[in-house]
Amino acid sequence: MSEKVLDVSGLDVHYRRRGGRLHALRSASLSVAAGETVGVIGETGSGKSTLARTVLGLVRPTAGRITIAGQEVTGFSGRQWKALRRQGIVQYVFQDPLRSLDPDLTVASSLVEPLLIQGIRAADARTRALAVLDRVGLDPELLDRLPGELSGGQRQRIVVARALITDPRLVILDEPVSALDSANRVRALEFLRQLRLGGTALVFISHDLGSVAGIADRIAVLYQGEVVEDRPARDVVVNPSHEYSRLLVRSAPTLASAARHRAALNGKAVTTV
Amino acid sequence: MLRRVLGLGAGRVALGVLLTVVLLAIFGPLVAPQDPLATSTDLLAAPSAHHWLGTDYLGRDVLSRLLAGSRLSVLGAVEVVAMALVVGAVPGVLSVYLGRAFEWVTLRLVDTLIALPFLVFAVAVTALLGNGIPQAMFVVGLLVSPLFYRVARAATLAVARSPYVEAAVIAGASVAWIVRKHVWGKVLPPIAVALAQTTGVGFVVVASLTFLGIGVRPPAPTWGGVLAADLGFLSYQPYAPLAPIVLIMATVWACNLLADALRDASGVAGRALVLRRPRFSGGSRVKEA
Numbered sequence: 268m269s270e271k272v273l274d275v276s277g278l279d280v281h282y283r284r285r286g287g288r289l290h291a292l293r294s295a296s297l298s299v300a301a302g303e304t305v306g307v308i309g310e311t312g313s314g315k316s317t318l319a320r321t322v323l324g325l326v327r328p329t330a331g332r333i334t335i336a337g338q339e340v341t342g343f344s345g346r347q348w349k350a351l352r353r354q355g356i357v358q359y360v361f362q363d364p365l366r367s368l369d370p371d372l373t374v375a376s377s378l379v380e381p382l383l384i385q386g387i388r389a390a391d392a393r394t395r396a397l398a399v400l401d402r403v404g405l406d407p408e409l410l411d412r413l414p415g416e417l418s419g420g421q422r423q424r425i426v427v428a429r430a431l432i433t434d435p436r437l438v439i440l441d442e443p444v445s446a447l448d449s450a451n452r453v454r455a456l457e458f459l460r461q462l463r464l465g466g467t468a469l470v471f472i473s474h475d476l477g478s479v480a481g482i483a484d485r486i487a488v489l490y491q492g493e494v495v496e497d498r499p500a501r502d503v504v505v506n507p508s509h510e511y512s513r514l515l516v517r518s519a520p521t522l523a524s525a526a527r528h529r530a531a532l533n534g535k536a537v538t539t540v
Numbered sequence: 541m542l543r544r545v546l547g548l549g550a551g552r553v554a555l556g557v558l559l560t561v562v563l564l565a566i567f568g569p570l571v572a573p574q575d576p577l578a579t580s581t582d583l584l585a586a587p588s589a590h591h592w593l594g595t596d597y598l599g600r601d602v603l604s605r606l607l608a609g610s611r612l613s614v615l616g617a618v619e620v621v622a623m624a625l626v627v628g629a630v631p632g633v634l635s636v637y638l639g640r641a642f643e644w645v646t647l648r649l650v651d652t653l654i655a656l657p658f659l660v661f662a663v664a665v666t667a668l669l670g671n672g673i674p675q676a677m678f679v680v681g682l683l684v685s686p687l688f689y690r691v692a693r694a695a696t697l698a699v700a701r702s703p704y705v706e707a708a709v710i711a712g713a714s715v716a717w718i719v720r721k722h723v724w725g726k727v728l729p730p731i732a733v734a735l736a737q738t739t740g741v742g743f744v745v746v747a748s749l750t751f752l753g754i755g756v757r758p759p760a761p762t763w764g765g766v767l768a769a770d771l772g773f774l775s776y777q778p779y780a781p782l783a784p785i786v787l788i789m790a791t792v793w794a795c796n797l798l799a800d801a802l803r804d805a806s807g808v809a810g811r812a813l814v815l816r817r818p819r820f821s822g823g824s825r826v827k828e829a
Contacts, residue, residue, distance in 0.1 A: 325706070349712045351712075352709075355711070355712075369709055380707075
């Protein structure tokens with residue numbers, strides 16, 4: 268856990284809005300070591316997607332430094348970004364697995380796209396697509412299907428497979444399980460846990476502490492654009508230090524608390540009857 | 541796409557009619573039974589075995605004139621459409637990618653073009669550039685290009701913000717790659733719908749201009765010209781305008797039908813388009829023609 272794949276420090280991002288500026292991130296810092304799994308938790312508007320988009324070069328930071336695999340990228344030009352992206356070091360898995368696949372392209376075309384952009388020959392790219400499809404546990408038969416013909420869980424795996432095909436050192440997953448039903452969610456988390464064993468660093472972005480707590484080594488909590496907590500996952504869950512993280516832990520729904528609620532309701536029903 | 545259009549009844553009828561019109565344009569002048577310019581002493585004759593559709597006020601065979609005139613009418617419509625595609629659709633797609641300055645300038649140009657009255661402008665330019673169908677159609681093409689610009693731009697914008705395009709950006713794709721791989725396929729169906737509709741408009745405009753005597757020198761036969769000649773002698777031959785009218789109507793109707801079929805075949809992509817008919821300032825007058 269020595270080398271850092273990603274190091275973000277003092278990151279400020281402002282969005283220009285009518286009648287002023289919006290602080291999306293306030294001196295946010297985050298670092299991810301090789302092979303580490305980090306959860307980034309925050310509510311809607313807390314800046315977690317902005318953080319990811321800034322790391323990917325889609326949003327320009329106002330201040331701060333970003334280092335990717337030892338390379339400082341903060342002042343990169345468009346051309347430099349393109350060159351960096353073509354190395355496929357950092358990959359991103361979008362929140363919505365249906366909309367992040369071109370509906371007119373077959374699974375195979377979507378999968379090999381990052382490789383073709385790198386200039387790899389189509390035949391070699393297809394071989395690697397087959398390999399990566401096997402890795403995410405999908406049938407090679409799916410290669411010639413369109414995204415609309417796949418189930419939600421299958422699409423999710425395809426999107427992850429596309430991220431893995433360039434052999435990235437860091438994969439950022441934006442709400443990887445929130446679009447799935449609960450059975451698929453468990454399956455997806457299990458599969459992502461295995462992925463972790465492959466040595467790729469993962470960053471999970473989620474609003475739901477529960478879906479990340481079981482898989483992350485470390486959890487960073489974002490609140491109103493600030494990183495209010497960045498500690499080992501166990502510590503955050505067991506002993507949250509910030510007021511907001513305490514709220515998160517309390518509000519996580521569990522079957523145990525649901526049982527308590529039901530008991531309370533039943534009690535009330537009995538008394539009123 | 542073509543297969544899906546052919547699967548629809550409306551698509552088959554539309555393509556059938558349009559194919560006939562195109563064949564008329566190619567072979568019409570060759571199969572015309574008589575010289576379309578030859579006059580005879582048979583003035584305003586009723587339809588007969590010799591003159592299937594009768595003769596006009598100079599004794600010219602109407603059928604021959606209509607057949608000979610179809611080439612000019614079709615060529616005019618095709619020119620309008622080609623012009624609108626090149627001047628409208630291509631900059632429409634590029635406006636999303638070539639930076640703010642290009643976007644701003646093209647948008648203002650399009651606004652300007654929309655404000656110009658259609659037929660009047662065409663008349664003015666033919667007065668300036670010389671009387672000819674190519675000149676007139678050049679202008680008309682230019683004036684319908686805003687529709688194509690808007691359609692192409694709207695479709696491109698919808699795709700440009702989609703996660704799969706961002707995924708390509710993150711993979712290091714160039715603009716050319718993104719347009720070729722992701723944008724073009726999504727922009728083509730709505731453009732095809734607009735195209736079919738504009739072809740109909742093109743026919744009407746050619747007919748209107750030739751009806752007004754603009755774009756062709758008098759003896760040369762056109763659909764609109766035949767119609768204009770017939771209208772002058774309505775009291776002698778009240779049925780005469782029917783033939784050119786049916787020809788013009790059938791063609792325009794087939795174009796609109798094809799637009800509908802294309803829209804249905806391409807799913808939701810072009811659905812909003814049919815409500816947005818092209819602006820046409822000379823509309824009421826043209827309908828009379």
